[in-house]
Amino acid sequence: MKSFVRLTLAGMARSCVRGHRSALSLPMLLLFFSATLCFAANPVLIGSKKFTESYVLGEIAKRTLNETGIPAEHRQGMGGTIILWEALRGGQIDVYPEYTGTIAQEILKTERQLSVQEIRDALTKFGVGMTEPLGFNNTYALVMRRNEAQRLGIRTIGDLGKHPELKIGLTHEFLDRRDGWQPLRQRYSLPQLNIVGIDHALGYAALAKGSIDVKDAYSTDAKIAENDLVALADSFDFFPKYDAVFLFRTSLRDDAIGALRGVAGTLDEARMVRLNAEAERTKNYTKAANLYFQNAAGSAVTAGESFWQKLVRWTLRHLELAGFSLLLSIITGIPLGILASRGGAIGNMILGFAGVMQTVPSLALLALLVPLPFFGISVRTAITALFLYGLLPIVRNTASGLQDIPRSLRESAIALGLTPAARLWQIYLPMASRSILSGIKTSAVINVGTATLAALIGAGGYGEPILSGLNLNDHVTILEGAIPAALLALIVQWSFDLLDRVLIPKGLRL
Amino acid sequence: MKSFVRLTLAGMARSCVRGHRSALSLPMLLLFFSATLCFAANPVLIGSKKFTESYVLGEIAKRTLNETGIPAEHRQGMGGTIILWEALRGGQIDVYPEYTGTIAQEILKTERQLSVQEIRDALTKFGVGMTEPLGFNNTYALVMRRNEAQRLGIRTIGDLGKHPELKIGLTHEFLDRRDGWQPLRQRYSLPQLNIVGIDHALGYAALAKGSIDVKDAYSTDAKIAENDLVALADSFDFFPKYDAVFLFRTSLRDDAIGALRGVAGTLDEARMVRLNAEAERTKNYTKAANLYFQNAAGSAVTAGESFWQKLVRWTLRHLELAGFSLLLSIITGIPLGILASRGGAIGNMILGFAGVMQTVPSLALLALLVPLPFFGISVRTAITALFLYGLLPIVRNTASGLQDIPRSLRESAIALGLTPAARLWQIYLPMASRSILSGIKTSAVINVGTATLAALIGAGGYGEPILSGLNLNDHVTILEGAIPAALLALIVQWSFDLLDRVLIPKGLRL
């Protein structure tokens, strides 16, 4: 089961890394398009794409803003280019890291190489601004083992022409692309025939073993540093520029724009490679981002978002999800329960409906809501699903609690001349309070549990570390979410028990 | 969400097809290792691997047995070779389709080509028997467009040597295997350098477009017929034999063994290709298997398992899962609720425990149980998870129902001199019956819903069509499971309402 989830997420992550400049995959759209938050929107919202480097840049932007005293939140790994771009234009995020080449090709849809200024001008009409390049160019590169390259005296791609015996392993994507192997070979008049298609990840292993001598890579890939490889210079500027920049909404507060602009020109390729390597080694993007600030400022001022800060954030969000949906369940569940307590066709219909809601497993409930116009991938959807899910215990217990009130007391209330509303509020509901509260407690606990699934649609909460832990195959991270979730359930349980003392009238507890 | 699941399953299916002779993937082991059934074991249990041809052969075996009057069940797509083999040896299944080459290499772990008799002798000591080959050899093959092959006069692999200009696209697996491209090229002294690595599925498209001229394939791949390709003869018998056979436990009843032996020699390659194509086109393995019987017997006797038969099977299994777990929840939940009703530390602990169980979302609960020794991937695990999941509403409502009994009646029961047990059974429980039943109803409905997740660990029920529909991206199939599940919830709901009339004493309903 665990492996099942892990496999999936790992698979997604992989496919995202490989195609990160062009991928618009439906599942990712559905899954990781982060919440159009319906409440609390003060902080600057930073988005990132679903691969390591984008995460790290997002963290850097966040800490940069925080250090300027601007509150910022980072929605990690929301999806591919188009998702991020649409989110930025739609105002769901304010900032995200992008690459100039990607902007030209994917967003502005041009074949030409555009200058930074041309790009900036074109973006203005979308209400989007762009910083100067951050300092590194994450484009394609051909890489070799450093010692081999030195031994053979190969520094540029052109130098490969002198060594037709070298075995070249290329990813299929690179073999296929119109700016890939074929035109490159022509541009540099390379004689090589010794080409094999090989998976990107496997390629590094093959390179290390010596089964191949040259492979394609992204120029800031952490693996380059890890495997002591060297990227060959693209002396003819064959590969388009993929300079990293931050895109932001022009409506963003000026101090925030200023702070982001400050990052421009401070991150060269070597540094980015090191940050990426750190992120992949420690599985901690914040830590990697902190490296940037350490070297820049010369000292580590803060440790970024500490575990406790994250815990607080998850907890608040989890409470928000479970609490808000519970509130909805209560305020609709009790009236429905009152109706249901009268029995008859309406009562059966209400209980039937709530039952069917409980039957549709939480995942399916999310799946059914996501395609609907109002819902989509949002906190709204998560809360609605949780709300529907928590309905049954409240409805049913309200009904059974009311039906259990002795007839003599019901008649007393009627004979007194109380209006039906007063009877309900002052007599029936207090007398059924134990049963109703018991339903609410069940519902609360169910909601706390099911809310962990909300992270699947980017709604956050304890599900976030659980999913991210499954993704990184990191058990500690999983437990960082799972243990607090279980504790929260216990706390909810016990605090409701305390509430019993307040809400169940003393006369009923004698 | 839906896409999320679909992606995963599709991904799994793909990886299984590609590596079906050698794959032992942990997730598959965890996921599709079918249930060690703890109840009802009369029928012959047939397993199959997770790819089309194996499914179809499993269906053929099943119908063959059924037509001989032997009850048989088919557990589809349990996993890879090792899983099926271990399941057969462990007695969890009685029969499964296998290939001689796979038996030699993966199971008997020999490099040599073994004769059918040698294999059979070797298997005997494991208590496993083998039929004669069914009639087709599903090995590697090189395939070409039929017209091109005819135009160039290419019939055998050796003929390729005369046309070095042909572009050859090979899967990476085939490029890497020790019985793959390199030795083949040497064996047939092929001059070709024009080799590209290409994904298996994409390769067919490339072949159709003419981007490549030759590719590797399994000799019974449905795509061969679909794309009007021709497999080149392996005149040097380079590829090992992968003759399809049925493996069975030698303890299997004789008539069943006889029936299976009857299939031997009746399925040639062309026929198998057609069945596979039918299965992939209609997404219905039973229908494909029926084709075999039509041609063999000259007429379609039965239509295999009709939708209604399947519905009955799913329903029974779903009822078994939900019913059995509900029963467990009731017989542990009520005593726990009684304890909890006394309050104090024990009461809090019990409610806390049941609450934590509810908090751990159903999937995670399955994930936590699967690694434990006693559980693993089995119906047991599903039932245990459902049982734990259904506990809270019963425990809590039992407790609150008991606490709501008026003091004067509790004292009457004590003063009468009834023993504590008699008080409980004759007075307290009947008086709390409305509340307890309301908890049981909530629990039942939750269980019916959550039981659909049990299909993830192969435990069957309505989750089976839902998952399989998600896999095949076939909405009708999804609904075939989703609608009955919702209906079942309603029926459960309403039949419990009827039960109320029996179980809630009349004196309490006045």
Next chain:
Amino acid sequence: MSALVQLLAVAKRYADAPALHPTDLSIERGKTTVLIGPSGCGKSTLLRVIIGLIPPDSGTIDFDASQITPVNIEMLRRRIGYVIQEGGLFPHLTARANILLMARHLGKSDEEMHARLLELCELTRFPENLLARYPLELSGGQRQRVSLMRALMLSPELLLLDEPLGALDPLVRASLQKDLKEIFARLCQTALLVTHDLAEAAYFGDDIVLMNEGRVVQQGSITDLRERPANPFVSEFINAQRSVALA
């Protein structure tokens, strides 16, 4: 003075047997009508029909000259005080809250309520310090007095009292009888009282109604019943009560 409540051919049957045969009865304004009769003869049923807890199968009931319907019953109930036989105190409310429930609902002022409460406590000899207790913390007689106070709280036009003093000791009972009778006379209170104590019936009853098996057997003063019994059952019933005068 006309009748405050007028029953015309009111009948009620439960599943298996009639509890009330068609019955005519008028409750005169300003008088105390006492309902007596053997256990199970339909006294409580009659009261429950009047206050609309159970709908009569047939017949009509007029209150203050207008017919009681499901529409106006809600408002009429506020003009009626009812002491249910079982007490019917709400367990989740203290004695005080039980008594003040309806007054609070109608938005009476605190001083007014407090003054009336003290008056009632004195009348029923109910210790004020017990007002904060819940019904489960009171003795049977104390509960009965709380019920009575609840019914009297709003000075209703009509009082329906179903054995309101049954669980009281002779001391409290005697003085309560005296006080109630005085108050009833002073305020011209209309009341329908069910009792099993013939002495009590005689003491209160301007008009005594003797029922048996769902029918009114005889209506009149205690002297009428004693000296001009309608049938042997009446004499038997009237003479049954053992006097405290000992041999």
Next chain:
Amino acid sequence: MSALVQLLAVAKRYADAPALHPTDLSIERGKTTVLIGPSGCGKSTLLRVIIGLIPPDSGTIDFDASQITPVNIEMLRRRIGYVIQEGGLFPHLTARANILLMARHLGKSDEEMHARLLELCELTRFPENLLARYPLELSGGQRQRVSLMRALMLSPELLLLDEPLGALDPLVRASLQKDLKEIFARLCQTALLVTHDLAEAAYFGDDIVLMNEGRVVQQGSITDLRERPANPFVSEFINAQRSVALA
């Protein structure tokens, strides 16, 4: 004859006030002890302490010469019949099932139970055809008689009766009093009876115990109480009950 039940310095207080000051009391074998006193004086509390529903704060209770402990109370309860003041009928059981509950539990034979049931119905003038009804379908007096039958069913050694006849009409009450007194005499039944009816107390009571504010004020025959009152309260209490003899 020695005492069947012997209370020694038994006291009980609730949160805010003592309900029972240290009290000595002996209930003689074969006699009917009658407990009287104002509402809230602790009569029900005394009964509930004896049958072990509430543990006394101090003091000991002996039953049949052995001290009552939490261990033996369970078995002792089967030798005691108790009519609770509120009735305490189980709403989910019919009148018949309520009465037979304990007998069934002890595995009595059907004939034996049926015979006893008929006997009891006759004694209490309870119509047999109502036995199949649930408590909610009975009148107040009918319920009280069902409670009484339940307590008498097993012919217990000790009967604790908390106002068992309060809701009964004079007719039934008078004949029931007569029959009960005869039976008690014939069977040498030990009984502790709480009542508010002094006539009833005098009729039954070999021994009358008058309580006030949690203390026994005087114990003796009705003549003792009437003619040799321990203090003014006794005379006041004894003379309070209005006689049926009218002005």
